[in-house]
Amino acid sequence: MELIYFDHISGTPIHPLVKEVMIKYIEEGGFGNPSSQHRIGDAAIETLEDARSKVAALINAKPEEIVFTSCGTESVNHAIKGVAFARAKKGKHIITSNIEHQSVSRTLRVLMSMGYQVTAVPVDRYGLVDPSDIEKAIKDDTILVTGMHANNEIGTIEPIAEIGKITRKKGILLHTDAVVSCGNIPINVEELNVDLLSMAANQFYGPPGVGALFIKEKTPIYPLIDGGTQENNRRAGTQNLIGIVGMGKAAELARLEMPARIEHLLSLKRYFLERLKTIEDIVINGHPEKSLPGLVSFSVEYVEGESMMIMLDEKGVCVSTRSACASGSLRASHVLIAIGSEYATAQGTLLFSFGIDNTKAQIDRTFDVLIETVGFLRNISPLYKKK
Amino acid sequence: MQYSETVMEHFKSPKNIGRIENPDGIGEVGNPVCGDMMTITIKVKDNRIDDIKFETFGCGAAIAVSSMVTEMAKGKTLEEAMKITNKSVAENLGGLPKNKLHCSNLGADALHKAIMDYYNRKEGKPKEPKQFEKVEYMEKKEAGCHCPYCDAELSEPSPFCKSCGKPLPVDK
Incomplete structure (x- = not known):
C-alpha cells in the first residue's frame, strides 16, 4: 500500500539534500561545541554562522538577529515571555487574537496568572483579524502585540504588515508566530514591520527539534533559558548543531525553490x-x-x-x-x-x-x-x- | 493509532447500524460540543431486547462502543441489560485509550435511557422522541463535558481537571 x-x-519530510548535509556533518565529527576556544570549536562556529546566515536570508533579516531554539513553540515562548519580563515595568498588557496556536494562548494564560492582562481580538468568518481592532485594544500599558502570520488550522494569512504599522506608530513591540508560514510563503521582516518572528525547521523540510526566533536589533527581551553566553547571550545551552545545519540547508532550499x-x-x-x-x-x-x-x-x-x-x-x-x-x-x-x-x-x-x-x-x-x-x-x- | 484491535474491528464493521421504525424505546445522549452523539432504539419482546440499533456521530471509539453495547444487549432481559456498565463495554473492547473512556459512558447511558424510555412509555408517559437541535441545545450542554483522563464531569472551564489535576485542553 x-x-x-x-x-x-x-x-514536513526531511528534504534529501538536508539529510545529506546533516549526515555529512555527523560523519565529519558532528560534536564540536561552538563555545570551545580551540580549532574544533572554531569549525563549529563557522558551521553555526553559515546556517544562521541562510536562515536570516530566508526572511531578509541580519544574521545577528537570528537566535536558534529547539522548536517553534520555544521561539514563541521566548518572544512572549522574554518581552513580558523585560517590559514588566513599562506595562503588563498584551494583545493577541482568539485563533492563536496553544504555544501562544497557553503562554499568555500563564502570564495572566502572574498579573498580566491579555486582550484577544476576534476574527471574521475567514479568520482574518481587523487591524483596527488591534488599534482600538491598545492601552497606555500595552507592551506587546502577538498575532500569527498564518493560521495552522485554516491557513488564513493575517495582515501582519498593517498591524505592524500600528505598533510601530505606537512604540509597541510586535511578535508574529510564523511557524507554519515561514519557508512556505515569502517573508520579509522589514515589510512585515515585526520585532519578533518565530519559525520552525520542520515546517519547510528541515528536521524537527530545531527552530529560530528573529529578534530585531535593540529589542528589549530576556532569555527564556538562562546559563552560558551562547546565541549572543539570548539563549543559553549548547546549540543543536546537527539540527541547525539541517535548518540552514532547508532555509536555503526554501528561499531558492x-x-x-x-x-x-x-x-x-x-x-x-x-x-x-x-x-x-x-x-x-x-x-x-x-x-x-x-x-x-x-x-x-x-x-x-x-x-x-x-x-x-x-x-x-x-x-x-x-x-x-x-x-x-x-x-x-x-x-x-x-x-x-x-x-x-x-x-x-x-x-x-x-x-x-x-x-x-x-x-x-x-x-x-x-x-x-x-x-x-x-x-x-x-x-x-x-x- | 491508540485503539485496540477489537475497537478497530467494531469501528470498521459496526454491528446493528440504523434506527428501528416505531421503536419501543429511544435513548439519545451526548452533544457535539464534546464530540459525540448517540441514538439507540430498541424493540422489546417478552421483557427481552428483541432488536436494537444505533446511530452515532463521533470518533472511532464512540462508534466501536455503540456497536459493542448493542451486541452485548441484544437478547438480554431488560434487567440484565440495565446491568451493562461502561466498564464492561470498555473491557469487552479490549480497553479504550484513557482520554476516550467517556465514550463508553455514552454507550451504556444511551442503552439505559432507551430502556427507561420503554418503561416510561409502558406507564403511559410517552415522550416525544427528541431530535438533536442546533446551537441552543449544545451551548446549554457545554458544561456537561468530561475530563478526558479521569472522566470526572467538568462543570466549569478550568485549565486543570479539579478531580485528577491533569491539565485540560484549553481552546480559548
Whole structure:
C-alpha cells in the first residue's frame, strides 16, 4: 500500500539534500561545541554562522538577529515571555487574537496568572483579524502585540504588515508566530514591520527539534533559558548543531525553490478543491485567497473528523483533523468556533496539507477513499437525514 | 493509532447500524460540543431486547462502543441489560485509550435511557422522541463535558481537571 502523506502542517519530510548535509556533518565529527576556544570549536562556529546566515536570508533579516531554539513553540515562548519580563515595568498588557496556536494562548494564560492582562481580538468568518481592532485594544500599558502570520488550522494569512504599522506608530513591540508560514510563503521582516518572528525547521523540510526566533536589533527581551553566553547571550545551552545545519540547508532550499513550490502546491490545492465539489454538504474553512498555498481545511457535515481520519489512515492516507498539538483535545476547534462554525460542523473537520512531493494521482486515490468513508459514516450518523 | 484491535474491528464493521421504525424505546445522549452523539432504539419482546440499533456521530471509539453495547444487549432481559456498565463495554473492547473512556459512558447511558424510555412509555408517559437541535441545545450542554483522563464531569472551564489535576485542553 502506497502511503500518502497529506499532513505537512504537522511536519514536513526531511528534504534529501538536508539529510545529506546533516549526515555529512555527523560523519565529519558532528560534536564540536561552538563555545570551545580551540580549532574544533572554531569549525563549529563557522558551521553555526553559515546556517544562521541562510536562515536570516530566508526572511531578509541580519544574521545577528537570528537566535536558534529547539522548536517553534520555544521561539514563541521566548518572544512572549522574554518581552513580558523585560517590559514588566513599562506595562503588563498584551494583545493577541482568539485563533492563536496553544504555544501562544497557553503562554499568555500563564502570564495572566502572574498579573498580566491579555486582550484577544476576534476574527471574521475567514479568520482574518481587523487591524483596527488591534488599534482600538491598545492601552497606555500595552507592551506587546502577538498575532500569527498564518493560521495552522485554516491557513488564513493575517495582515501582519498593517498591524505592524500600528505598533510601530505606537512604540509597541510586535511578535508574529510564523511557524507554519515561514519557508512556505515569502517573508520579509522589514515589510512585515515585526520585532519578533518565530519559525520552525520542520515546517519547510528541515528536521524537527530545531527552530529560530528573529529578534530585531535593540529589542528589549530576556532569555527564556538562562546559563552560558551562547546565541549572543539570548539563549543559553549548547546549540543543536546537527539540527541547525539541517535548518540552514532547508532555509536555503526554501528561499531558492519557493516560487516553484508555491506554484506546485497551488495547482494541487485547486485540483483538490475542484474534486471536493463532488461531495455534498461540505464547508470550506479559511480565506479563499489569503491562504497558505498547500493547505485545505473543510468540514464534512453530519460526520465527526477523527473517525474519518482513522478510516483514511487505514487506507494509507495520512491527514489530520486539526492542529497536531491539540489532537488530544476532544472539544471542537477554537479556531473554527471563532470563525462561526457550528459545533457539529467544526467536529467534522479534516485538514489536508500538501507538500512538494505530492501528486494529483495521490489526490485521485484519496478521493476514492474519502467518498467511501464519508458515505459509510454518514450512513450511521443520527444527524444525517437520508435522502 | 491508540485503539485496540477489537475497537478497530467494531469501528470498521459496526454491528446493528440504523434506527428501528416505531421503536419501543429511544435513548439519545451526548452533544457535539464534546464530540459525540448517540441514538439507540430498541424493540422489546417478552421483557427481552428483541432488536436494537444505533446511530452515532463521533470518533472511532464512540462508534466501536455503540456497536459493542448493542451486541452485548441484544437478547438480554431488560434487567440484565440495565446491568451493562461502561466498564464492561470498555473491557469487552479490549480497553479504550484513557482520554476516550467517556465514550463508553455514552454507550451504556444511551442503552439505559432507551430502556427507561420503554418503561416510561409502558406507564403511559410517552415522550416525544427528541431530535438533536442546533446551537441552543449544545451551548446549554457545554458544561456537561468530561475530563478526558479521569472522566470526572467538568462543570466549569478550568485549565486543570479539579478531580485528577491533569491539565485540560484549553481552546480559548
